[in-house]
Amino acid sequence: MLQKTIEISVLYDYYNQLLTEKQSDIIDLYYNQDLSLGEIAEEFNISRQAVYDMLKRTEKLLYQYEEKLGFIELLKTKNQKISRILDRVIELENKLNLDSHEELQQKISEIKGELDHFLNT
Amino acid sequence: MLQKTIEISVLYDYYNQLLTEKQSDIIDLYYNQDLSLGEIAEEFNISRQAVYDMLKRTEKLLYQYEEKLGFIELLKTKNQKISRILDRVIELENKLNLDSHEELQQKISEIKGELDHFLNT
Known part of the structure; x- marks a missing residue:
């Protein structure tokens, strides 16, 4: 988990400008500010499951950007x-x-x- | 014009993976392979104006990626x-x-x- 948190944080540093504001906020709150899925759900007034889905989709997107652009590498x-x-x-x-x-x-x-x-x- | 050609070529090197295949092809043919608008229009079976518009839109996109991500800088x-x-x-x-x-x-x-x-x- 720690390794993944570091990976996502680095990917976020380089590629967050390619995310929508909401995608960016959710990654930031979960990985950088350490809020729980429940707390983020409350913040955005959406379900915990919706937060989870968006988090997974956005993580995948960040990995894809690095795969395509390769700047971190x-x-x-x-x-x-x-x-x-x-x-x-x-x-x-x-x-x-x-x-x-x-x-x-x-x-x-x-x-x-x-x-x-x-x-x- | 030469300065712009170099700029677009560098932007293309770094960010072409974020373009659609057609956007990527048009930039490559015009700036790297030195084809004319007319020749590209023929290649894609679209109007010269359509090629021009797509070229301008894609150039703008490449500049925006650098503005957002700043990797070249x-x-x-x-x-x-x-x-x-x-x-x-x-x-x-x-x-x-x-x-x-x-x-x-x-x-x-x-x-x-x-x-x-x-x-x-």
């Missing part, structure tokens, strides 16, 4: 590449530490910081 | 960041050239190659 692949490059910069930094080459160490440390920042934004 | 921003990092690696390499620190030079050259590869895939 693309960004993941790009980030993995940069992560490997970051590992090499760290290796380089360790090598420099042995020689204590101050100015270069400073520069590499800055580049490492930028790569780290790239991976986290 | 996101990738552009990420690539600009990596491009700045690459500049710093080159600066570092130039500094090393002065000292001729062979092993480190080799490593930096490899990292540069990987960053270059990242930007071009």
Whole structure:
């Protein structure tokens, strides 16, 4: 369940703009705000079953968007590449530490910081 | 016109999976295969005006997808960041050239190659 919640939250972050307002609200309330099906049903004045059906249909839709567009997969692949490059910069930094080459160490440390920042934004 | 052709081609690359088959075909034939409106009209057995209208509607749709999802802009921003990092690696390499620190030079050259590869895939 936790894995699915994370998956849906990420899909929602990227593709919610393709949903209708109601689809978007239901996913947000259930997965991000942690409301129960009953609470959402009350909020929208519809049956619990209707909320459940809409949730399932919208989840399927989000998975289909990723299947068609593949942006999450693309960004993941790009980030993995940069992560490997970051590992090499760290290796380089360790090598420099042995020689204590101050100015270069400073520069590499800055580049490492930028790569780290790239991976986290 | 050239600028627009490039824009539509890029939008098409990212978002064509959200188009209907016919919308996708018309954009592809006009912008990628360079067919004229008349030639496309003949191909689909519809009027030149109908092709024109569909082309305009589909272009608008592609721009709207980018407005909603913003993936091209996101990738552009990420690539600009990596491009700045690459500049710093080159600066570092130039500094090393002065000292001729062979092993480190080799490593930096490899990292540069990987960053270059990242930007071009």
